[in-house]
Amino acid sequence: MIQIDVAVCDDEPFVAKTISEVAQKELSRHGFQARIEIVHDALSLAQELKEQGFDLMLLDIEMPLVDGIEFSRMLRGKGDRTELVFVSNAEDRVFESLPVRPLYFVRKSHFTDDMKEALNAFAKSWKDRKQDRMVSFATAHAQGTFSVDDILYIEARRRQKIIHMPTGHTAEVTATLEDMADELAPYGFYRVHKGFIVNFAHVEQMSSKGIAIAGDLIPISRGTIQDIRLAYMDFLSKKNAVIL
Amino acid sequence: MHEFLPTLARSVASPYNLSFALAIVPMLARAERPSFAAAGRYAVHLAAALAAVWILGTVSDMVFPNSITWTVLPVLALSFLIRDLPVKVRCCHAALFTCSWLYSLSIAEAANAVMQRGIWFASGISLVYLAAVWLFVFQMERHVPLDERDVTWSSVIPLLAVCASGLAERAILILRSDFGVMPYSMSALESILTCINGQMADLVVYGSTLMILYELAGRKRLETEQHLMQSRLEALKAYRESGEQLRILRHEVKNQYAYIRMLLEEKAYDRAEEFFNEMSMHANPTFMRVNSGNDLVDDIVNLEVSKAIVQGVEIGARIAVPAELPFEEIDLCSLLMNLLDNAVEAASGLPAPQRIVQLGMLVDQGMLVLKVENPSIRAPRTDGEGLFLTTKDDASLHGYGTRLVRKIAAKYDGVADFSYREGTFTVNAMLSMTSAAAKKELRQ
Numbered sequence: 001m002i003q004i005d006v007a008v009c010d011d012e013p014f015v016a017k018t019i020s021e022v023a024q025k026e027l028s029r030h031g032f033q034a035r036i037e038i039v040h041d042a043l044s045l046a047q048e049l050k051e052q053g054f055d056l057m058l059l060d061i062e063m064p065l066v067d068g069i070e071f072s073r074m075l076r077g078k079g080d081r082t083e084l085v086f087v088s089n090a091e092d093r094v095f096e097s098l099p100v101r102p103l104y105f106v107r108k109s110h111f112t113d114d115m116k117e118a119l120n121a122f123a124k125s126w127k128d129r130k131q132d133r134m135v136s137f138a139t140a141h142a143q144g145t146f147s148v149d150d151i152l153y154i155e156a157r158r159r160q161k162i163i164h165m166p167t168g169h170t171a172e173v174t175a176t177l178e179d180m181a182d183e184l185a186p187y188g189f190y191r192v193h194k195g196f197i198v199n200f201a202h203v204e205q206m207s208s209k210g211i212a213i214a215g216d217l218i219p220i221s222r223g224t225i226q227d228i229r230l231a232y233m234d235f236l237s238k239k240n241a242v243i244l
Numbered sequence: 245m246h247e248f249l250p251t252l253a254r255s256v257a258s259p260y261n262l263s264f265a266l267a268i269v270p271m272l273a274r275a276e277r278p279s280f281a282a283a284g285r286y287a288v289h290l291a292a293a294l295a296a297v298w299i300l301g302t303v304s305d306m307v308f309p310n311s312i313t314w315t316v317l318p319v320l321a322l323s324f325l326i327r328d329l330p331v332k333v334r335c336c337h338a339a340l341f342t343c344s345w346l347y348s349l350s351i352a353e354a355a356n357a358v359m360q361r362g363i364w365f366a367s368g369i370s371l372v373y374l375a376a377v378w379l380f381v382f383q384m385e386r387h388v389p390l391d392e393r394d395v396t397w398s399s400v401i402p403l404l405a406v407c408a409s410g411l412a413e414r415a416i417l418i419l420r421s422d423f424g425v426m427p428y429s430m431s432a433l434e435s436i437l438t439c440i441n442g443q444m445a446d447l448v449v450y451g452s453t454l455m456i457l458y459e460l461a462g463r464k465r466l467e468t469e470q471h472l473m474q475s476r477l478e479a480l481k482a483y484r485e486s487g488e489q490l491r492i493l494r495h496e497v498k499n500q501y502a503y504i505r506m507l508l509e510e511k512a513y514d515r516a517e518e519f520f521n522e523m524s525m526h527a528n529p530t531f532m533r534v535n536s537g538n539d540l541v542d543d544i545v546n547l548e549v550s551k552a553i554v555q556g557v558e559i560g561a562r563i564a565v566p567a568e569l570p571f572e573e574i575d576l577c578s579l580l581m582n583l584l585d586n587a588v589e590a591a592s593g594l595p596a597p598q599r600i601v602q603l604g605m606l607v608d609q610g611m612l613v614l615k616v617e618n619p620s621i622r623a624p625r626t627d628g629e630g631l632f633l634t635t636k637d638d639a640s641l642h643g644y645g646t647r648l649v650r651k652i653a654a655k656y657d658g659v660a661d662f663s664y665r666e667g668t669f670t671v672n673a674m675l676s677m678t679s680a681a682a683k684k685e686l687r688q
Contacts, residue, residue, distance in 0.1 A: 092537035094564040095607070105564075205610035205678040207657045212610075212678075229659035233674040236613045243562045244604035244615040244672075 001033040002126075005052060008038050009045045009068070010060040010087065015108075016040065019058055019087055022115050030123035042066035054082050056122055058106075061088035061097070069093065072100040083125060085118045087111075094243075104242050121242060135183055137163075137175040144171060148187040152202045152213050154180055156195040166214065188239075190231050192220045200235040252302045259367035261301060264345060265293035267374035268319065271341045274328040275382060289326055296321045312415045315345055332395050336450065339407035340381065341374075343446050346414040347439035348373040354432035380447060388454045388461075399453055406449045410442040469648050473578045480577060483547045484539075536563035536605075544577055545603065548584040555592040557599040559584065564606040570680035571612070575652045579614075582649055583671055587618035590669060594619055611658070612675045620669040649673060656680050 006023060010016040020036045027034045037054070039045045041063055059068040072084055076099075086097055087106040094105050103125060104118035136145040152164045156177050163171045173180075181191040188200045196218050198211055205212040206229070210219050220228055237244045255261055269289045276282040296318040304313040323338040348370035356366040500519075507516035534545045541563060549559045569576060587601040598619045605614040646662055649671065653660040657679035661672045 092535045094562075095537055095566055098564055098606075098608070200609075203609050205676070207676045207679040207682070226659060229657075229674065230661055232611070233613060233659055233661065233672055236608055236611055236674065237615060237672060240604075240606055240608055240613065243564055243606045244613060 001028075002031060004032050004034050004055040006034045006036045007045055007048065007054045007057045008036060009040070009042060009057065009063070011040050011063045012060075013040065015060070015087075018111075019115075022112070023058060023119065026116060026119040027122075030119065032123070032126075042068065042071040045071070055126075056083045056085065056103075058085045058087050058118075061086055061090045061093055069097050069100065072097070072102070076100050083122055085122070087115075117242070133187065135187075137173040137180060137183075139171070139173050144173060146171070148184065148189075148199070149201070151184070151189075151199050153199060153216075153218055154184075154197040164214075164216070188235050190228060190235075192218060192224075192228050194221065200232055201239075203232065206232060247306060248302060251305055252298060255298045255302045255305070259364050260349070260370065261294070261297045263367040263371040263374070264297050264315075264318070265290055267345070267371055267378070268293050268322055268341055269326075270378050271337045271381075272322060272326040272329065272334060292325055293318070293322055296325070310419060312346060312411065312418060315342060316411070319345075330395070332397065332400050336400050336403050337381070339404050340377070340446055340450060343407045343410040343414075344374055344377045344443060345370075346411070347443050348377075350414075350435050350439050354435045357432055377443070377447075381450070384447075384451050384454050388458045395457060399457060403446070403450050403453055406445050410446060413438075413442065465647065466651075469578075473574060473581075473648075476581055477574055477577055480544060480547060480581075484543045487543055487546070534561045534563065536561075536565060537567050538563075538565050538569060539567075540569070540573060540576065541565055541580070541605070544580045545584070548581065548588070552584070552588045552601065555588055555599075556596065557588045557591045557601060559588070559601045559603060561603045562605070563603070565612065566607060569607075569612065570677060570684045571656065571675060572683075575655065578648055579652050579673065579675075583614075583616040583673075587616050587669070587671075590620045591618045594621065607677065610677050612677060612680075614673050616671045618669050619667055620664065621667070656683070 004027070006020075006027070008016050008020045008023065010019060016038050020038055024034055024036060034056075037048060037052075039048060042059075043065060045057070045059075059072065061068040068086055068088065075082065075084075084100060084102040085104045085106060086102050087108065089108045091105075091107055091109075097105060104114070104121050106114040106118050133148045134145055135148055136143050138144075146163065146165075150165050152166065154173075154177065155162045155164060161173050161175065161177060161180070163173060165171070177191070177195070177197060181189065181197050184197060184199075189197050190200060192198050192211060198213065198218060202213050203211055204214075206220075208225075210217045212218075269286060273285070273289055276285075300317040300321060301314040304311070304317050307313075319338050319342050323334050327334075329337065351373060352366040352369040355369055356362070359365070504516055504519060507513075507519065534542050534549065536542055536545075545559070545561055545563070549561075552559050584601065584603065591599045591601050600619070602617040603614070604616075605612070607613075646660075650660045653673050653675055656675035658673065658675040660674075663670050663672075
């Protein structure tokens with residue numbers, strides 16, 4: 001049994017209790033022993049957070065004073081990466097909730113089924129998080145290690161191979177683009193052009209003009225544009241398996 | 245009669261006639277996968293072709309010696325006998341074959357004149373030549389629906405005209421050279437070049453005709469689709485108006501609740517009860533089934549949900565899209581309605597517990613991505629381009645939905661993918677928000 005800390009926040013005491021019972025049961029099916037803290041408003045939860053961290057929070061959206069999405073925004077603003085699940089009737093606010101990257105959105109109208117899915121998603125993400133997301137490539141003098149999430153895209157300029165990272169950082173490597181493309185493929189990277197490998201997770205826009213990543217426009221090969229689009233669609237579908 | 249039999253015997257012995265028969269059958273018969281049955285049919289056709297060319301060739305040799313009738317007559321007879329293909333296609337093939345056959349003869353003879361390898365060699369060349377022509381024609385026709393409905397006589401006239409002119413040229417050349425009406429000489433090179441020129445003209449004209457027919461068929465299909473969508477859009481508009489009424493009603497009810505609450509807080513129970521009794525409970529709005537915050541999407545999906553309920557199908561929808569989407573209304577509408585209509589139709593044929601269609605839709609990283617899943621007993625058929633055809637009864641509607649979905653996705657720099665696995669048919673589609681926003685700006 002893996003020990004985890006879970007917070008349930010709902011202003012209806014009866015609902016909060018039901019959520020915590022169902023969560024307890026579903027989590028134990030996935031091999032988790034959950035310590036559940038029940039609170040009835042976001043401010044109490046904030047208070048609670050000063051004392052302990054949580055692995056998972058199940059939040060109502062429409063609550064008095066501070067609503068669930070607002071609270072999560074503040075949380076994310078502070079760099080907190082706790083997994084969030086919204087449990088709410090406010091289905092029209094699903095889209096609004098996306099920027100705080102909730103793991104799942106449980107509709108109270110489909111409570112039982114959605115809770116099951118939500119906790120499946122939690123178990124999966126717990127497993128994924130344990131995985132190593134580092135790669136290493138040969139550089140001119142030594143072996144360079146990179147976190148795959150920090151790679152925006154890789155560019156080949158004649159002989160040079162340049163890894164572009166956030167905030168304008170770059171690194172030069174000597175590995176071939178073919179080898180890097182193969183190694184990075186499982187992490188959602190795709191060779192979109194003879195001279196470019198792109199991390200789909202950082203794509204902001206994609207159109208016939210090219211791919212926009214961190215203000216740069218990356219060209220795409222005309223011939224394989226259909227394959228690139230299919231791969232990107234596949235990536236987005238997997239990333240958003242909650243909805244799709 | 246004493247002339248007929250020896251002529252017939254010569255005709256039977258001629259390898260040219262064998263080449264002729266071997267080559268004309270594939271031209272007039274429908275192409276089939278190799279099988280015993282197909283081989284049987286081919287043999288029957290071959291026998292007919294041999295009989296026709298021997299007998300009619302002999303007759304024409306006796307009546308009109310040294311003319312092209314010995315080719316034209318058997319072709320005409322066989323195009324009446326072998327009725328596999330629609331009549332206009334048969335005419336085209338017969339005309340093409342007749343010209344190609346005469347060209348092949350001239351080329352074979354010219355080649356033989358240079359190489360001196362005998363009549364069997366020459367007829368071999370002619371057979372190879374015709375096989376090449378057949379392959380070419382077969383390739384050109386692969387993607388063109390040469391259905392009777394789509395082809396008019398006016399569209400085959402250009403080919404018939406160019407073939408007729410080629411035949412006239414051959415007829416005159418053969419008459420002239422054999423009778424020696426006028427001093428006539430032509431080098432082997434000249435002869436071959438003339439033939440190739442004529443052959444090219446025939447094939448190019450036929451190719452262009454096919455291309456035009458293909459384009460026309462595509463355009464007609466799209467027109468039908470758009471027409472269909474227009475009527476659906478009308479239905480949606482009507483539905484949205486009724487939805488608007490519901491919204492107003494809901495607002496009214498909300499006000500009524502507020503009033504009752506106020507009365508209760510003031511402990512004016514008598515007036516509250518009075519008001520409550522007065523209030524018609526029928527005024528309760530039916531709650532909308534999908535509420536994503538995007539009115540257009542909600543209206544489309546709710547309309548589909550209510551249509552699906554009539555067919556006993558449940559639509560499970562998970563939607564996370566912003567209140568405004570940059571796509572043209574008719575495109576979004578066509579896309580969703582097509583996908584859901586097809587999915588619901590497929591699901592409605594199944595036993596009750598399986599009749600569930602799943603719709604997922606969201607905007608992420610500059611893309612609108614959507615997925616529609618439905619259970620389906622059998623895999624849908626695919627057409628030549630890998631498009632899934634619907635199982636609809638109306639043949640003229642086959643595959644329209646998928647074609648339209650692909651077209652809309654392509655319009656917004658996106659893509660659509662149709663797949664069938666383990667009893668579930670899945671459509672994934674992606675449309676670029678960036679491209680849609682750029683298009684919207686252009687429109688304004």
